[in-house]
Amino acid sequence: MLKLFRFMKPYRTAVIFTLVLVFLQTLSDLYLPTLMSDIVDDGVVPGDTGYIWRIGALMLVIAALGGVCAVGASYLSAKSAGAFGRDLRSRVFAHVEQFSLNEFDKIGTASLITRTTNDITQVQMVLTMLMRVMVMAPLMCIGGIIMAMSKDVKLSLVIIAVVPVLAIIILLVVMRSIPLFKSMQTKIDKLNLVLRENLTGIRVIRSFNRTRHEQGRFNAANEDLTQTSIAVNRLMAGLMPVMMLVMNLASIAIIWYGGKRIEAGGIAVGDLIAFIQYAWQIMFALIFASMMFVMVPRASASAARIQEVLDMQPAIQDADAPQPMPARAGSVVFDNVTFYYPGAEVPALSNISFTAEPGKATAIIGGTGSGKSTLIHLIPRFYDASEGAVRIGNEDVRRASQEQLRDSIGLVPQKALLFTGTIAENIRFGKEDATDEEIRHAAAVAQATDFIGSMPEGYDSILAQGGTNVSGGQKQRLSIARALVRRPSIYLFDDSFSALDFKTDAKLRAALKTETADATLIIVAQRVSTVMDADQIIVLEEGKIAGIGTHRELLANSEVYREIVMSQLSEEEIA
Known part of the structure; x- marks a missing residue:
């Protein structure tokens, strides 16, 4: 997936600003529990209302600045990731356009469609989150541990004991999910293949009364994908409750042990409140990291499939000179x-x-x-x-x-293929700057003038996708006219x-x-x-x-x- 990140170079300024904004947002989030601790210990306990108002106003300002940074980071990350997806789709499409028929036969049309759409979308989604989480999660986790230890070192041992447990849970889920995500993308290819064949061959399917057979093929491919998706979602669904259970158990341990520390005079009430908030920040940082660990394997599988297309060199290339x-x-x-x-x-x-x-x-x-x-x-x-x-x-x-x-060369293929648009646009496909007179002359030679003249809009009549609203003979004559117009x-x-x-x-x-x-x-x-x-x-x-x-x-x-x-x-x- 790292190879694809070279397409982010034009947007590195937006990425840098995103990282800076996320950094500032995280600092504001880390500072708020300390201010809350000060309000409790120096304002609530002695009954200093003025101090409470001053620190409360400061908290509002910091929270507002953090919110502005969060909105800005979300906007820039979405904008740059969207531009990355656009550029990558264009690059893949342009590269595929250079393929010979050998490469199309090797990969398959359905798979190329999936790779250009679904796979790139997966990478784009992960990139949007990655620009925020890759700064926020480690900074929140490490910063939270440092701030928690500044409140009470002994109480921090609870957090230090919990973090490896959560890391092991995340690792196990990731190891199980990677092969499933790779399998899912392959099964999406299969589903697209069946769907594409069904839609393009609907006339043959209905004429032979094979609708039920095709429904069975689609259901089999759909069920296969569904079962794999369910297996992945079971892992994901189980991850969050387990992590929340561990976090709540950790919170109980912190409150129990913190109560004893307050009783012994080792920590103030406000510091314990701040410590609990830092503990939850650390836990949520790990949850965000776990979400990335879950999404990255699927995006990595998609990125590998995209890179395979980009790395594939056309068998037919122009000579050096x-x-x-x-x-x-x-x-x-x-x-x-x-x-x-x-x-x-x-x-x-x-x-x-x-x-x-x-x-x-x-x-x-x-x-x-x-x-x-x-x-x-x-x-x-x-x-x-x-x-x-x-x-x-x-x-x-x-x-x-x-x-x-x-x-x-003017080629008229064995299977007459027309494009969505007017008759004139389809004939002009052979010569982009063809005049109306040239189009009419090509149609006349191709014996297409009569049926074009009988259509309500003439040369401006709209052809459906694939030319399904004209007969086979009419399609062949328009294909011939398209070749003739380029002379x-x-x-x-x-x-x-x-x-x-x-x-x-x-x-x-x-x-x-x-x-x-x-x-x-x-x-x-x-x-x-x-x-x-x-x-x-x-x-x-x-x-x-x-x-x-x-x-x-x-x-x-x-x-x-x-x-x-x-x-x-x-x-x-x-x-």
């Missing part, structure tokens, strides 16, 4: 590329070699799991090739900066026409020919009708190239392609 991409990128070349997913024993792609030329359409077809999408993901460096090289023009993509590389030099269509009817598919491909005339066009598709007019078709089977050529050439030479065609087209259509 990245090469600039040309204004209009050339051909896309796969040179004997082999790719393994992390931890896999069998390659997803093996010995892939081909060239996609500008001004020509290259199509990739194959069965499910043949490696089509994986191949596409190597071009924008979502993953890097394990062996061989992917080049754009004459430049290895690993030598270019990721930002410049992706600026030259990149390389277009990657990853099975982006699957939700379109044949008529719209044909019209869209015809429009794309003109729009992408000088660009490199790579289309991944399942349907033969989508790829049969391509200048070059690459057939994949089990991660290997089973054929390269035109539709006619592959019909004559590739058994795999012929089987795909026969499964989709009639003999008349093939002829």
